[in-house]
Amino acid sequence: MISDSITNASATSAPTARDFGKKKRTNRSAKLKQSKLGLRREQWLSQVAMINKGDKEEMESNRRIGSEKPDQRDLPRPVENLDEDNNGTHRHESFIESLSNSPNSILSGMNSIPNFSSSSSSGSGGSCSGNITEEEDADDDGCLDDWEAIADALAADDEKHEKENPPESCQEHEDIKQSALIGGADVVLRDAKADSQRRKQKSNQAWRPDDKLRPQGLPNLEKQRSFPVMNLHFSSVTVVPSSCPICYEDLDLTDSNFLPCPCGFRLCLFCHKTICDGDGRCPGCRKPYERNTIKFEASVQGGGLTIRLARSSSMFCRVVCEYIRWYTNFKYIKVAISLFLIACENLAYL
Amino acid sequence: MIDFSRIQKELQDCERNQDSSGIRVCPKSDNLTRLTGTIPGPIGTPYEGGTFQIDITMPDGYPFEPPKMQFSTKVWHPNISSQSGAICLDILKDQWSPALTLKTALVSIQALLSAPEPKDPQDAVVAEQYMKNYQVFVSTARYWTETFAKKSSLEEKVKRLVEMGFGDAQVRSAIESSGGDENLALEKLCSA
Numbered sequence: 001m002i003s004d005s006i007t008n009a010s011a012t013s014a015p016t017a018r019d020f021g022k023k024k025r026t027n028r029s030a031k032l033k034q035s036k037l038g039l040r041r042e043q044w045l046s047q048v049a050m051i052n053k054g055d056k057e058e059m060e061s062n063r064r065i066g067s068e069k070p071d072q073r074d075l076p077r078p079v080e081n082l083d084e085d086n087n088g089t090h091r092h093e094s095f096i097e098s099l100s101n102s103p104n105s106i107l108s109g110m111n112s113i114p115n116f117s118s119s120s121s122s123g124s125g126g127s128c129s130g131n132i133t134e135e136e137d138a139d140d141d142g143c144l145d146d147w148e149a150i151a152d153a154l155a156a157d158d159e160k161h162e163k164e165n166p167p168e169s170c171q172e173h174e175d176i177k178q179s180a181l182i183g184g185a186d187v188v189l190r191d192a193k194a195d196s197q198r199r200k201q202k203s204n205q206a207w208r209p210d211d212k213l214r215p216q217g218l219p220n221l222e223k224q225r226s227f228p229v230m231n232l233h234f235s236s237v238t239v240v241p242s243s244c245p246i247c248y249e250d251l252d253l254t255d256s257n258f259l260p261c262p263c264g265f266r267l268c269l270f271c272h273k274t275i276c277d278g279d280g281r282c283p284g285c286r287k288p289y290e291r292n293t294i295k296f297e298a299s300v301q302g303g304g305l306t307i308r309l310a311r312s313s314s315m316f317c318r319v320v321c322e323y324i325r326w327y328t329n330f331k332y333i334k335v336a337i338s339l340f341l342i343a344c345e346n347l348a349y350l
Numbered sequence: 351m352i353d354f355s356r357i358q359k360e361l362q363d364c365e366r367n368q369d370s371s372g373i374r375v376c377p378k379s380d381n382l383t384r385l386t387g388t389i390p391g392p393i394g395t396p397y398e399g400g401t402f403q404i405d406i407t408m409p410d411g412y413p414f415e416p417p418k419m420q421f422s423t424k425v426w427h428p429n430i431s432s433q434s435g436a437i438c439l440d441i442l443k444d445q446w447s448p449a450l451t452l453k454t455a456l457v458s459i460q461a462l463l464s465a466p467e468p469k470d471p472q473d474a475v476v477a478e479q480y481m482k483n484y485q486v487f488v489s490t491a492r493y494w495t496e497t498f499a500k501k502s503s504l505e506e507k508v509k510r511l512v513e514m515g516f517g518d519a520q521v522r523s524a525i526e527s528s529g530g531d532e533n534l535a536l537e538k539l540c541s542a
Contacts, residue, residue, distance in 0.1 A: 246413055246448045248359045265449070275448065278414055283449035 244268040246283065260289060352412050357382045360451050373456045375406070383408045387419070387456050391499065392464040396491035397425070400499025404459065405435075406452065416446035417455065424529070426487075426494040428468040428477040437462070438472035498530050507532045511539065 243250050244267050255268040265284025267275075272289075275281070280289045364375045378384040385406040391397030402425060407418040419442055421435035429438040441450060441458055471477030480487045504525065510532070511521040516539050528534035 246356075247353055248356045271448065274414055281447075283447040286445070286447060 241266055244271055246271040261285065261287070263287075352383065352408055352410055354382055356413060357408065357452075360453065363451070364453050367453070371453075371457070373453060373460070375452055375456070385452070386422075387452065389456050389460050391495060392460055395464050396488050397427075397463050397495050397499065400495040402463075402499055404456070413448045413450075416442050416450075417452065418442075419455065419459070424494060424498040425463075426476055426491040427463065428466045428471045428473060428480050429462055431472050432476060432494075433473075436472060438467075438470060497532065504530070507535070511536065 241251065241256075244255065246267055247270065249268060249270075251266070251268055256266070258269060258272070259266065260272055261282040261284060263282060263285040265282055267283065275283065276289060281287060282289060361375055361377070364373060368374055372390040374388040376386050376388075378386055385408070387404040387406050389402050389404065391400040391402065400423075402421060402423045404419050405422050409415045409418065419437055421430055421437065423435075424432060425435070426432060430436070437459060439458060439462055441447070442455065466480060468477040468480045476487070479490070507525055507530075508518065508521050511524075512518055514536075516524075520539060520542075521535070524535040524538045525532070528538060
């Protein structure tokens with residue numbers, strides 16, 4: 001896992017370095033161009049948002065997968081499973097509570113030591129506190145490792161997922177419950193067969209708190225994400241004009257890879273947005289852009305699918321590991337609570 | 351807001367190709383909203399040998415809106431108004447594209463002079479003459495070209511009228527007031 005994250009980081013760092021080099025060159029030009037460049041970036045981000053509309057089909061396929069598992073849902077669940085279900089529904093809260101409860105558990109461990117006279121009880125208390133501290137360190141490392149990759153998925157999918165498909169979130173919770181019931185190894189084996197789309201959604205849910213921790217970094221991540229797609233497009237192009245035929249400004253890397261119409265007419269994102277706000281017809285062939293943009297999205301998705309699959313599979317593995325850590329952490333919290341209750345009883349007895 | 355940098359680059363482009371095409375674009379004043387375009391008459395047409403001036407007004411939405419063009423030189427053409435100089439050309443109206451430039455628009459107007467479209471006329475009188483009596487149309491168009499679109503003919507007109515016995519200064523002022531029409535100038539001189 002660590003080697004995978006390192007390779008991914010190195011892969012993403014190279015294009016970012018190129019981007020920074022080009023940005024320095026552009027910054028030397030006049031302020032007007034800088035303002036236009038800002039506008040172009042915003043338009044490109046809006047284009048990326050349009051591309052994500054294709055996720056609707058993925059949502060539908062997930063619904064079908066959900067419907068194919070009635071047997072597991074019909075199984076009766078024991079009382080312990082009910083408790084786990086409740087914890088699953090409030091998973092994000094429990095994640096935060098686990099962080100807040102850890103100092104309390106340490107305090108309870110400290111309090112328990114003088115009360116228990118026997119050596120065995122004090123030994124168990126020490127072992128519990130030690131395990132909790134190790135878990136905290138592991139969680140921090142996991143967060144640092146998974147930061148950038150998972151934020152990609154969150155930035156792309158959060159908004160649409162929350163707004164458009166609230167019922168599917170319930171289905172996702174149920175999926176998580178089922179995976180919790182099965183052992184860790186079984187979870188890995190089964191979910192290897194599942195779709196990449198499912199993996200995206202789980203990763204989407206698991207790392208919402210990271211959004212709050214790092215909101216400012218998101219635009220950079222989106223740029224990194226869109227960069228390899230642009231590379232694919234660039235390889236297919238034979239002749240690239242150096243300037244926009246409408247505003248006569250120089251085309252930068254983003255604009256030169258932008259191909260909104262099958263007739264091959266190229267223009268910068270700024271002019272494209274102005275035309276879309278107007279009549280929306282291609283200056284080259286005078287046909288409307290609406291149909292053409294859909295084709296554009298399809299081609300982009302087709303080109304980028306391999307990249308997305310690679311990312312999503314690695315992210316899924318991390319998410320499963322994080323979930324297993326959380327689950328074991330939850331077990332230790334339970335043990336700490338039970339010890340605390342025993343200590344209270346002893347105090348009352350004294 | 352007009353894209354002035356684009357207009358400046360277009361003017362440079364026209365100057366670069368001026369010798370080969372004969373098309374020129376010059377600004378009228380310090381700003382770039384009013385321009386004057388000059389096109390030669392196409393060879394093999396009644397307009398051959400003439401130089402036609404076109405007033406160009408750049409809208410605020412240029413290049414996403416078409417420029418407004420009209421002839422300042424009087425032309426006898428079915429698709430150009432003989433009174434106002436208004437041009438009936440689709441790319442200057444609904445078929446405008448931001449990829450077109452002033453030069454391409456002027457070339458299109460030049461092509462319109464070569465190939466009139468009388469079924470969609472701007473001037474009904476000229477179109478009717480074109481349809482019913484083509485030879486009269488050709489001779490009238492050539493006459494209008496020689497009268498209004500040729501600069502060298504001014505001296506010839508002055509000579510002809512001076513030979514009739516009128517003064518040189520009177521002749522020039524009459525021709526200027528009549529807009530270059532020799533017959534109209536002659537009438538004015540006779541009535542005076």
